[in-house]
Amino acid sequence: MKTIVLGAGIIGISTAWHLRERGHEVTVIDRQPDAALETSFANAAQISVSYCEPWANRQAPWKALKWMFDKEAPLLWRPHLDAQQWRWCLQFLAQCNDAAFERNVAQIVALGAYSHQAHKALVQQLGIDYHRLERGIAHFYTDQQSFEDAAQAVEVMRRYGVQRRVVSREELFQIEPAFQAYGAHITGGTYTRSDESGDAREFTQQLARHCAAQGVEFLYGQAVQRLHKDGNAIKSVAVRAVSESASGQKEQILQADAVVVACGSYSAPLLRSVGVDVPIYPGKGYSATFPILRPEAAPVVSAIDDGKKIAMSRLGNFLRVAGTIELNGWGMDLDSPLGRARCHMLSRRIETILPGVCDTRTPEEGGNPQYWMGLRPATPTNIPFIGQTRVAGLWLNAGHGTLGWTHGAGSGKALAELISGERPAMAFDFLGEGRQRQYRPVAAA
Numbered sequence: 001m002k003t004i005v006l007g008a009g010i011i012g013i014s015t016a017w018h019l020r021e022r023g024h025e026v027t028v029i030d031r032q033p034d035a036a037l038e039t040s041f042a043n044a045a046q047i048s049v050s051y052c053e054p055w056a057n058r059q060a061p062w063k064a065l066k067w068m069f070d071k072e073a074p075l076l077w078r079p080h081l082d083a084q085q086w087r088w089c090l091q092f093l094a095q096c097n098d099a100a101f102e103r104n105v106a107q108i109v110a111l112g113a114y115s116h117q118a119h120k121a122l123v124q125q126l127g128i129d130y131h132r133l134e135r136g137i138a139h140f141y142t143d144q145q146s147f148e149d150a151a152q153a154v155e156v157m158r159r160y161g162v163q164r165r166v167v168s169r170e171e172l173f174q175i176e177p178a179f180q181a182y183g184a185h186i187t188g189g190t191y192t193r194s195d196e197s198g199d200a201r202e203f204t205q206q207l208a209r210h211c212a213a214q215g216v217e218f219l220y221g222q223a224v225q226r227l228h229k230d231g232n233a234i235k236s237v238a239v240r241a242v243s244e245s246a247s248g249q250k251e252q253i254l255q256a257d258a259v260v261v262a263c264g265s266y267s268a269p270l271l272r273s274v275g276v277d278v279p280i281y282p283g284k285g286y287s288a289t290f291p292i293l294r295p296e297a298a299p300v301v302s303a304i305d306d307g308k309k310i311a312m313s314r315l316g317n318f319l320r321v322a323g324t325i326e327l328n329g330w331g332m333d334l335d336s337p338l339g340r341a342r343c344h345m346l347s348r349r350i351e352t353i354l355p356g357v358c359d360t361r362t363p364e365e366g367g368n369p370q371y372w373m374g375l376r377p378a379t380p381t382n383i384p385f386i387g388q389t390r391v392a393g394l395w396l397n398a399g400h401g402t403l404g405w406t407h408g409a410g411s412g413k414a415l416a417e418l419i420s421g422e423r424p425a426m427a428f429d430f431l432g433e434g435r436q437r438q439y440r441p442v443a444a445a
């Protein structure tokens with residue numbers, strides 16, 4: 001069976017690998033010159049099966065309103081004249097209650113556990129080297145109320161089989177002594193030994209090389225313009241080269257038995273060209289990668305600082321720090337005042353928590369941090385869309401939001417299984433099954 005996978009992020013590459021393993025003839029198309037150059041490029045590096053709380057919870061709407069004018073807020077909502085943004089926000093609001101929270105956690109944990117197994121199997125099979133650290137993930141709190149609230153979240157997680165536990169300050173410092181420097185401000189933490197961390201870009205690019213070695217064809221530098229259908233079945237994909245030298249080049253029309261859309265946030269506008277409507281909206285986030293100056297004092301346990309909701313992971317001689325969510329459209333200007341403010345916040349925060357451990361100087365101060373921004377493909381529930389759309393032969397693997405790296409291996413495997421007529425071994429509402437009601441036809445653009 002000939003299958004085209006659109007998008008070479010962690011989700012598309014993992015899908016391509018598992019399809020090839022099942023004997024499909026696979027072509028991957030991406031507008032970039034290599035895999036993992038968009039949202040999978042410089043994320044927080046956490047494989048966090050246990051730190052998977054959906055953004056939508058009882059307190060989220062009030063926090064979003066309170067933070068609307070704070071440039072450094074963990075969750076920043078900037079309203080636009082964009083029907084897709086407002087519709088997404090209303091659907092998000094509908095998820096901000098305890099019943100929905102728990103329902104969503106159950107799905108996310110099921111996918112997380114399945115994905116972790118798939119991830120470990122891939123690493124063992126292929127020996128991919130990506131600064132992997134199997135030291136767990138710790139979450140530390142800086143006020144008593146948040147620490148007490150965390151105990152409730154831990155209870156919910158444990159009900160679904162996640163081995164996350166509450167730890168005292170002292171135990172936290174035994175797990176990761178690096179945080180002792182900030183000890184006076186830390187009220188306590190939670191910890192999951194089974195979580196891990198590693199560089200998503202390295203992993204994805206190496207997996208792409210393994211795909212190529214197994215015969216997967218890659219068409220890089222090709223932007224997908226639109227999809228075509230014939231009746232209610234996918235017919236073809238229109239692509240055009242992005243390079244300037246090829247600007248005069250015409251569109252190419254490519255055909256296959258099946259097409260998988262794995263274009264992250266851009267999946268939603270693309271699908272609208274064939275009348276499929278899914279609520280995926282960009283949740284912008286930022287990261288900074290700092291050179292480590294004092295390796296002995298830098299953390300090896302990946303961590304989340306609850307005060308600013310930022311995550312940090314050791315990647316060899318660098319510390320990757322990432323976080324914040326901005327519902328603020330599609331703009332990708334790191335040098336905007338808002339982009340600068342959010343990146344500088346990451347520098348300042350790490351200097352406060354781990355003084356003198358990294359070179360956190362901003363470029364204006366003579367430093368050389370690698371600042372970056374990416375668009376998380378966010379859904380109102382935090383649950384990705386994996387499965388068959390209502391257009392025959394058109395499949396979707398997108399909407400992984402904050403957890404695409406964590407869920408990458410399993411999402412790719414599950415979709416490849418579904419396309420091949422197998423049943424993935426997890427309790428999950430796949431698109432086209434339980435989640436059929438959550439998307440409706442729209443007039444093709």
Ligand SMILES: Cc1cc2nc3c(=O)[nH]c(=O)nc-3n(C[C@H](O)[C@H](O)[C@H](O)COP(=O)(O)OP(=O)(O)OC[C@H]3O[C@@H](n4cnc5c(N)ncnc54)[C@H](O)[C@@H]3O)c2cc1C
Binds near residue numbers: 009037041225266323
């Ligand atoms: C700041 C930040 C921190 C994060 N931290 C973590 C973390 O610690 N753990 C975790 O699990 N997840 C994390 N995530 C989330 C994770 O990075 C994403 O969920 C994941 O990368 C999404 O992968 P994807 O393959 O769906 O999208 P992408 O990686 O964006 O891949 C989509 C691909 O589609 C291509 N594409 C799009 N449109 C077109 C088109 N029209 N034509 C051709 N090609 C196209 C793009 O070039 C791109 O290569 C983080 C995200 C951010 C922003």
